[in-house]
Amino acid sequence: MAITGAHDVDVARTPAGAGLAHIVLVTIGSAGDLFPFLKLGLALHAAGRRVSFLGPEQHGPYVREAGLPFHGLPADEAVLDHPDLWHPTRGFGVVWAATRPAMALVPAFIAALPRDETCTMVGHPLALPEADLCRAARPGLRIAAIFLAPSNIPTVYDPLMLGPYRVPRWVPHGARRWLWRTAVKHLIDPVAMPDVNAQRRAAGLAPAGSLMDHIFAIPDLSIGLFPAWFAPTQPDWPQPMLRTGFPLYDPNPHAEMSPELQHFLGQGGRTLVFTPGTGNRQARAYFAHAAEAARLLGERAVFLTPHRDQLPAELPRHVLWQEYVPLRALLPHVAVLVHHGGIGTTAEALHAGTPQLVVPLAHDQFDNGARVTALGVGRSLPATRLTQGRLLRCLEGLLDDERLPARCRAVAANFKDDAGMDEVVRRVGAAGVGTCAHAVAPVDSTRR
Template identity: 25%
Template sequence: MMALGSRGDVQPFAALGVALAARGHAVRLLTYGSFADLVAGRGVTLVPLEGDIQADLKGPEATAMFAEGAKPGLVMAAMRAFAERNGESWARCLLDEARTADLLIPAGASVFVGASVAEALGIPYVHAYPQPTLPTRAFPSAMVPPQGKRPGIGNWAQSWMISIVFWLIFAKMVNRVRSELLGLKPYPFYGPYWRWQREGVPMLMGYSPALVPRPDDWHPAAQVVGAWFLDHPEWVMPDDLSAFLAAGPAPVYIGFGSMMPGDPVRTTRIIVEAVRQVGCRAVLAGGWGGLKPEGPTPDIFPLEAAPHDRLLPHMAAIVHHGGAGTTAAGVRAGVPAVIVPFLADQFFWAWRLEELGVCGGMLRHRDLDADQLANAIRRCLEDQGMRARAAAIGAQVRAEDGLGAAMQVIEAMERR
């Protein structure tokens, strides 16, 4: 298995690896060494890749991207720089590790390199994604902010265009790897997508069909199997957090994961003021962006880290960036959300939660202010219809077995 990106990007695939290991499979996960704790003691061998995603997100390209509100051109530039710095070393590592493998599972942004290595070695592979990736008439591309309703063919055409743009970010590096390292012909200018569909490459979509049902116009090889959660039953809640939760009404969780607000002090002040306006309590997760109140705030608990599966069920609402993993964890907890998207599929997940009636508001980070945030939180806490819908969808998600469904597909591939 190979997974790239932030902790939230990698964690679902770590969960899949752990589940496969528990079924007796020998699993190697290629990802950043800083994520070793995700699989430590769980039967998965972590193979560290070169690079440091947290450092990359603090680098000049990513800093410019966050400062300008994640404009598409800047997002592309940051991702291209990220791939050019490390892509060839990742491909060499995967080639070495996959020589004795029976099956390869590249995830997310690693699919181009993963498919190429699998082709060179002649082994089967399964693609895995945390969001819908195939073009469809049913909904717009998951990788750009939705812009109103459009005819079905418009959704399909937009999704193909965005897919090709996404390929072009990696094209130079991937085709260099194919020709110089693997001895393969380069992919065409429009990428490998049509080829993958023609060959029926299995594609696992690791999110709940309660959030996005499988479209009828997808290739049969693409399956929506349910979300992949890495649970932490061994985790013990710190005494101070436990005391805070017991001291009053359920708080609101606020955190943006690996996203880097351009000015964390300003963002924290907005959050503190919004909580004051609502009169609620909150747990503020500092995340990679370093959100932290400047002084004593009795109604806000500053949190370094805690597993979502153990923390979020104690919350009254969840304010987050809209990453696929946090969205799934929040929906599973059964409470409404406020989404503050920064880039990529985060806008799509905000749109889906709004469509389902379980989102108090989508507030772009670059436009965030205390009044808007307070109003959105208030809707989550006071709209009983929204709370009932969130609880119902949460029950659906908790009843799913996304890992079990994914393993059925993977084990069928191994038996071929």
């Protein structure tokens, strides 16, 4: 299967500049995964760097409209209907399998670039095994890893979340290391390592032992696209590491809310917004609980989902469905945002100073919910424990907390425009991005 869209934008119009690298951005996932990469790509492009963007085919319009060269990778949207996609432990296997066909095309793209061109690959963590194959075939390749959320970087320090379960602070580090190793050994390595090592054997490379040890030893530079006030750098995170603020990106920053929504919000009272994430097609029960909780509270609710079939054909008068609303425009009018805990939605709510109820299902969402709770700007209720009664009690607690709005405003004041992005552009856009990680001891987040 070939990469599509390779000539959608004339990359020759983007100046490479003397001594500057050609930056190849590689991402996977939903729009929430795409937008931080797109923000970085635009910053690199504005600084005069040559940029190529590899991502799922459905994201092509976003990238092309932003003016960056886009190369589409295959994406099977049927994965959104997989029953284990949002499972706390089996979800990783679904995501891993869904991304492999796309990632398998990355080495061919890198190999086709001019051999005399300095190149830096900036990738999602799940693209790092292929990045290592690219570097084996092209020894001058530099690799930077993008971490969109703190839980993408394993640590034995707090908050230590193993799926929906939080490890208490009093558990010693030795036990925490054992827990991590056990989780990786039984839940991650059996899924990922057969694929990784099959590729490595085909490339004539020695097999890798464990996915976490392997991928965190690959980057020359690691970049955390979230601020230290949300997640301080931990002693067992890979180095060197750059940190930025949340790279908030809105593809249509001047979009306005629909007249229907504006009328709904103008009816007075408090509005609750419920969204399980744009990629969630399995939220029928979630919305049923939300409608009844809003009714019992006597409040109005906005349901955000592009998948209308998850909702009843006839909605009660206190509920309004919207396929899409720019959160930047909506959140200032919202009493509580109830959401899945994706890092992009979490960041937008923090930026707006909107109280949050995080209902995490899988992946990084549990950790993000724990951090929202620790900041004092919301609560977390795992989706596996979601009932109408629990949802109602959580919402009552948030709505009745008179000090919550002040805490949310205080956290929102931490945001600084593009904090740290200039340094990331400087380091990534130069001919080299840092000390070669493969020349130093691999980072094992379970050792310390």
